[in-house]
Amino acid sequence: MKVLFLHGWHSVPGGVKPTYLAQHGHEVIVPALDDDDFDAAVLQAQVEFEKHQPRVVVGSSRGGAVAINIASGDTPLVLLCPAWKRWGAARTLKSNSIILHSRKDDVVPFRESEELIEKSGLPAEALIEVGCDHRLADESPLSVMLWACELLGAGERLPWLGDGATRPAKSTRTQNAPSQKDASYVCDACGEEIVIPLDLTEGAHQTYVEDCPVCCRSSTIHVEIDDDGDARVWAEPEQDYE
Numbered sequence: 001m002k003v004l005f006l007h008g009w010h011s012v013p014g015g016v017k018p019t020y021l022a023q024h025g026h027e028v029i030v031p032a033l034d035d036d037d038f039d040a041a042v043l044q045a046q047v048e049f050e051k052h053q054p055r056v057v058v059g060s061s062r063g064g065a066v067a068i069n070i071a072s073g074d075t076p077l078v079l080l081c082p083a084w085k086r087w088g089a090a091r092t093l094k095s096n097s098i099i100l101h102s103r104k105d106d107v108v109p110f111r112e113s114e115e116l117i118e119k120s121g122l123p124a125e126a127l128i129e130v131g132c133d134h135r136l137a138d139e140s141p142l143s144v145m146l147w148a149c150e151l152l153g154a155g156e157r158l159p160w161l162g163d164g165a166t167r168p169a170k171s172t173r174t175q176n177a178p179s180q181k182d183a184s185y186v187c188d189a190c191g192e193e194i195v196i197p198l199d200l201t202e203g204a205h206q207t208y209v210e211d212c213p214v215c216c217r218s219s220t221i222h223v224e225i226d227d228d229g230d231a232r233v234w235a236e237p238e239q240d241y242e
């Protein structure tokens with residue numbers, strides 16, 4: 001699927017997010033947008049849009065503002081913490097848009113995305129709370145970005161209603177490679193059940209540290225896989241969370 005990726009201010013075109021989409025089989029067009037002149041950046045994006053006719057436009061931070069300021073017809077938008085208040089004149093989204101944003105974002109306030117959703121008359125579920133910072137470059141936000149692109153790119157809409165923001169993070173973890181299956185643990189800090197992919201090639205006893213996709217606190221994850229391939233997974237809080 002062809003994706004037009006509009007990067008953030010002073011971001012590099014070869015960044016983690018477009019790379020992630022490309023690694024999952026998508027053709028990602030990442031124009032180097034003008035960092036100084038917003039109107040020039042919008043014009044560049046418009047030219048690329050018309051040239052490539054992407055199935056989805058992804059815009060990150062300032063690139064999110066670029067995305068909502070180009071004429072993109074019915075092409076869906078996936079916006080990552082869009083900086084729409086700082087740049088550009090557009091103040092509403094089309095109906096096939098999804099925003100991903102972390103409440104812990106200290107660059108673009110989460111509230112701005114809530115406001116954009118309200119102004120656009122979109123359901124609250126079109127704003128997905130995910131990640132632990134502005135970058136959204138960890139596995140959980142990356143997988144939700146991929147899920148959102150593939151969902152909207154296929155012409156579909158949000159499959160759930162009024163059921164919190166953790167659902168997509170879980171449902172995206174189900175693409176099973178032969179050596180992979182899912183298991184879950186309960187986060188000690190927030191009590192959410194977190195579904196994780198198991199990598200059986202990593203051995204029968206695994207220990208690693210992962211940030212909870214819901215509350216962002218770190219846990220040490222223990223995985224034990226028995227001879228039948230059944231997994232037992234549990235989490236231990238890291239010492240350092242407040």
Ligand SMILES: [Zn+2]
Pocket residue numbers: 187188189190191192212213214215216217
């Ligand atoms: Zn948690």
